[in-house]
Amino acid sequence: EAQVTQNPRYLITVTGKKLTVTCSQNMNHEYMSWYRQDPGLGLRQIYYSMNVEVTDKGDVPEGYKVSRKEKRNFPLILESPSPNQTSLYFCASSGTDYGYTFGSGTRLTVV
Amino acid sequence: AQTVTQSQPEMSVQEAETVTLSCTYDTSESDYYLFWYKQPPSRQMILVIRQEAYKQQNATENRFSVNFQKAAKSFSLKISDSQLGDAAMYFCAYRSRYTGNQFYFGTGTSLTVIP
Numbered sequence: 611e612a613q614v615t616q617n618p619r620y621l622i623t624v625t626g627k628k629l630t631v632t633c634s635q636n637m638n639h640e641y642m643s644w645y646r647q648d649p650g651l652g653l654r655q656i657y658y659s660m661n662v663e664v665t666d667k668g669d670v671p672e673g674y675k676v677s678r679k680e681k682r683n684f685p686l687i688l689e690s691p692s693p694n695q696t697s698l699y700f701c702a703s704s705g706t707d708y709g710y711t712f713g714s715g716t717r718l719t720v721v
Numbered sequence: 722a723q724t725v726t727q728s729q730p731e732m733s734v735q736e737a738e739t740v741t742l743s744c745t746y747d748t749s750e751s752d753y754y755l756f757w758y759k760q761p762p763s764r765q766m767i768l769v770i771r772q773e774a775y776k777q778q779n780a781t782e783n784r785f786s787v788n789f790q791k792a793a794k795s796f797s798l799k800i801s802d803s804q805l806g807d808a809a810m811y812f813c814a815y816r817s818r819y820t821g822n823q824f825y826f827g828t829g830t831s832l833t834v835i836p
Contacts, residue, residue, distance in 0.1 A: 652829050710766070715764045
């Protein structure tokens with residue numbers, strides 16, 4: 611089944627404790643992206659990647675890191691999480707001419 | 722950068738009735754894609770319908786159809802015979818064919834279906 615697998619689905623952590631949210635797709639998509647969703651603000655892009663070893667900042671990259679060492683994987687790293695990073699996070703991938711396939715989302719709470 | 726505007730934060734519709742969700746966008750490009758995504762309470766993002774800008778014919782998917790007005794930069798979603806399962810947040814999205822294939826999302830419209 612074509613899908614984007616994102617883990618974990620729920621995560622509660624403390625301020626400053628490094629964490630990684632994993633994202634993997636099995637569709638051989640070149641384009642992958644991370645979004646955060648907050649009430650009233652819609653989906654805001656954090657980082658995106660157009661191919662292996664090619665990443666770029668989205669609209670809200672501060673406090674986040676990504677890497678794209680393999681085509682299928684695009685992890686999101688929070689080196690020192692803060693409460694303002696409490697949000698719903700989505701990973702998504704896409705072929706060239708189509709819409710996104712989204713992961714199931716990660717509900718992150720930073721206390 | 723392109724912008725996508727959904728001016729209706731919330732809407733409601735009676736079950737079995739028809740509702741139209743509005744979306745406008747700003748772009749100087751001539752070729753692009755437009756999408757509507759549905760996010761039910763399960764929070765999964767589901768692609769509802771897709772429109773290619775160079776196609777004049779409006780896309781349809783069962784009870785879902787769009788009214789694509791390229792000159793007006795308008796892309797509304799019509800849901801016919803509304804069902805309780807249509808209750809969700811709906812996001813309009815624009816994808817550039819040129820600027821790194823970037824996506825741009827609206828802020829969403831929350832649709833309530835009244836039994």
